[in-house]
Amino acid sequence: MNKQRPIMRAIMLTALMMIPVLLIAAPSPTGKPGSIERGRYVVKIAGCNDCHTPAYAMRDGRVPEHDWLTGDGTGWNGPWGTTYASNLRLKLAALSEAQWLHLARTVQYRPPMPWFNLRAMSDGDLRAVYRYVRHLGPAGVPAPAYVPPGGAVATAVVRFPEPPPAQ
Numbered sequence: 659m660n661k662q663r664p665i666m667r668a669i670m671l672t673a674l675m676m677i678p679v680l681l682i683a684a685p686s687p688t689g690k691p692g693s694i695e696r697g698r699y700v701v702k703i704a705g706c707n708d709c710h711t712p713a714y715a716m717r718d719g720r721v722p723e724h725d726w727l728t729g730d731g732t733g734w735n736g737p738w739g740t741t742y743a744s745n746l747r748l749k750l751a752a753l754s755e756a757q758w759l760h761l762a763r764t765v766q767y768r769p770p771m772p773w774f775n776l777r778a779m780s781d782g783d784l785r786a787v788y789r790y791v792r793h794l795g796p797a798g799v800p801a802p803a804y805v806p807p808g809g810a811v812a813t814a815v816v817r818f819p820e821p822p823p824a825q
């Protein structure tokens with residue numbers, strides 16, 4: 659009767675066979691805005707681990723995820739004094755998501771914290787970072803306290819030169 663039926667059947671069969679392929683396709687590594695997956699991706703590529711995770715950069719990023727963002731005891735020493743990359747697992751556990759968004763948009767931290775990069779993030783990415791860090795949960799101990807210029811420093815430090823004159 660209808661000559662097109664076998665063709666239609668073949669097309670439909672192919673389409674049905676595609677469904678499992680589509681279902682098992684790996685989710686995008688960048689994740690959806692606001693998702694935990696996205697937060698993991700942003701934390702990784704925005705370099706938060708490089709300073710906030712102990713030895714992360716020196717071990718080529720091979721640090722178990724449960725230790726990520728637990729803060730670091732190496733001091734960053736320069737004209738601003740000595741700063742320590744905070745324990746973000748404890749910090750974010752104490753903040754609501756709204757407080758985190760407000761903080762990230764308004765606070766200016768001392769060097770070498772790139773606070774200006776936080777301000778440049780979209781709300782979706784900031785929310786994702788928050789949800790990811792909360793998903794990891796609180797862990798570790800607070801990083802050493804900030805030491806003003808000239809104060810006694812009890813830890814190893816990375817020394818920064820004077821910054822070049824402003825342009």
Ligand code: HEC
Nearest residue numbers: 704705706709741742743744749767768769770771772804
């Ligand atoms: C180059 C090193 C470096 C990088 C990269 C970095 N931070 Fe920091 N961060 C610091 C240091 C050092 C401090 C402490 C600054 C101070 O004492 O004022 C800090 C402080 C903070 C604080 C304040 C915490 C508190 O206890 O009040 C937040 C929040 C923060 N960083 C988030 C981030 C996030 C999110 C990223 C990734 C987008 C990031 N940082 C990347 C070094 C870094």
